[in-house]
Ligand code: ADP
């Protein structure tokens with residue numbers, strides 16, 4: 001008997017909430033060609049609309065009644081778009097992050113290759129103009145007339161030209177009446193880019209003969225021939241510009257057979273300037289130890305994870321480069337992840353300088369077309385190294401040897417959109433599936449990573465010295481409480497003010513740093529440094545102006561803000577929070593002659609604006625640069641000799657358990673910016689809490705000491721790495737319905753978890769309460785935070801899936817984030 005085969009297909013269908021593969025019959029002609037990871041076209045839903053899908057399984061039974069199962073319509077492409085490993089990675093991600101299949105696969109596959117179905121409509125044979133005139137519906141008549149005049153047209157064009165409301169229902173009606181035919185065509189969203197070139201098609205020895213055959217008065221044609229005499233080929237556009245001729249002159253020469261016009265595919269190349277090649281450097285003792293240790297494990301076939309903890313300027317990149325080179329010799333491919341904001345031309349040049357066109361670059365500012373071309377270069381094996389931001393972790397290599405994640409502590413490695421994946425975890429899984437090695441690098445490793453290194457899960461390597469034994473920059477700490485005592489109420493301490501003034505006189509540049517634009521404000525006393533905190537969660541309380549209330553965004557505690565300081569009884573208790581724009585205003589007022597630039601999210605929305613500001617600083621057109629995170633890394637300006645941190649407290653008091661860690665990282669990174677050139681740099685840091693451990697240890701460049709203090713607090717208050725945090729946000733336009741559903745769901749959740757586990761403290765449920773941002777675009781938002789001890793996570797996820805995903809309560813929107821960067 002002829003055995004039937006079925007495929008499990010994940011379809012991209014937004015209108016259904018069912019998140020599962022659908023069974024399809026594999027037609028006989030595809031039985032031997034179909035493979036997991038292939039893209040297919042399948043009929044879906046009542047209307048059997050053709051949609052794109054991806055085959056995740058091939059098997060010999062169907063989940064659906066055989067008589068009802070539909071057949072695969074078409075296979076797209078002749079090889080799987082996803083390798084077996086990437087498919088496994090996707091399914092792992094789905095379970096790990098409680099995400100939908102389709103979201104996961106859309107993340108793994110590049111945007112550029114997702115093909116869209118385009119519908120075309122044409123008049124059926126033999127329909128006469130008379131018949132069209134007799135149609136009653138005006139809309140239908142319009143469509144038919146258009147098709148009569150213009151022939152087959154896409155539905156998009158009809159929509160644009162005819163401006164008919166709900167045109168698809170008219171089209172369907174016409175199809176029913178058998179007047180038109182609808183045809184679906186797959187069209188790639190992104191086109192390959194072509195360019196026209198002109199080739200010489202005559203022998204230059206015969207030039208006289210060629211010229212004789214051209215009319216003496218066709219000056220332009222003669223000119224083109226002369227030009228082509230000296231150039232074998234030229235881009236059509238260039239030819240027309242250089243000879244100042246028109247297309248018709250070129251065409252008539254083509255008709256005479258003297259030249260050929262050929263379309264050639266152009267691969268867009270985002271690296272568009274010539275980058276000088278660099279040679280490998282002689283490694284320092286410490287660097288050599290790193291390379292040798294890692295390479296020894298690779299040679300022995302062990303795929304371990306390494307952490308390189310190297311102070312700023314210790315030469316981590318050279319270690320990466322030399323390991324990549326060793327991988328090239330083994331014909332293995334490497335992926336290098338850097339944070340989006342560090343993906344500057346300088347960073348890219350370091351890799352391209354060493355490996356030339358073996359490098360592809362992937363980042364979010366690429367156009368769709370550029371991304372598509374880079375993806376194909378990788379897939380076709382034309383490049384061996386990918387440098388990119390978070391999503392480059394999915395680069396479609398098939399012989400991966402090494403993944404490097406630089407600045408591994410950066411928050412941008414965690415996706416904020418579903419699937420809310422962590423690129424480090426995904427990298428680890430990918431290395432496991434593909435027998436590759438993972439290297440994490442940082443001057444300030446995340447607490448979670450360093451803890452793993454301490455536990456022996458990750459191998460720790462250290463670069464403790466700067467190259468050429470350069471000194472670490474000195475950091476001066478200014479106590480802003482003392483400034484107030486001395487009668488200084490401005491945002492500049494006396495030291496910082498004097499230092500900026502001096503820098504302006506000496507024609508040196510200054511960077512003023514202010515962490516992110518103020519959204520959340522906390523309350524602090526300017527006299528004694530007191531900050532209002534939740535004593536259960538050890539988190540700063542956030543001030544909500546509209547309700548005049550202080551809230552803890554972890555447990556929901558709410559209380560009235562104090563009017564006098566509970567510690568020192570002073571009345572200088574204030575709402576903190578001044579943004580970059582305000583600082584810019586004050587700087588301009590205080591130093592009217594200085595040339596000031598500001599760099600933050602608002603001033604860098606447009607493509608290229610980031611680079612423009614940096615170029616201005618580089619060219620010396622800016623005296624004072626004010627900015628957020630964006631300026632804290634990757635930059636290298638020898639003339640910047642002063643870095644001022646306006647208020648370390650903003651980072652320190654973010655309503656987040658990672659605020660101390662962020663402060664330490666920030667001071668270290670910003671400090672690394674100063675004094676890169678000949679003159680020694682200065683860092684001045686202003687704060688109301690100069691005694692805070694993260695500030696003191698950062699001043700001493702003492703990561704280990706910081707880590708020891710921080711890990712104790714994480715343990716004491718139940719934060720990662722000792723627990724996993726799951727943030728669930730529910731949203732709806734109807735606040736009352738949301739409120740009721742929220743409480744009902746949490747009750748069900750608690751019951752399913754079992755009160756035993758909750759009582760033991762293995763699983764803690766905080767909330768529900770309104771989310772920090774309690775309303776977005778008309779949707780009210782409520783939040784539940786769950787803290788879960790390590791070995792209970794798998795169990796908890798199963799229950800969350802049952803309660804929040806498989807059951808949809810009254811159509812309330814649910815978003816789940818496991819170990820979020822921030823709960824805001
Ligand atoms: P990190 O990434 O650890 O902050 P970098 O990789 O930026 O440090 O290195 C700092 C500087 O030292 C760079 O200019 C780099 O070219 C240089 N450098 C790195 N390794 C060596 C070496 N072995 N010999 C000489 N210079 C080196």
Ligand code: ZN
Nearest residue numbers: 525528565568
């Ligand atoms: Zn006080």
Ligand code: ZN
Nearest residue numbers: 534537552555
């Ligand atoms: Zn709390």
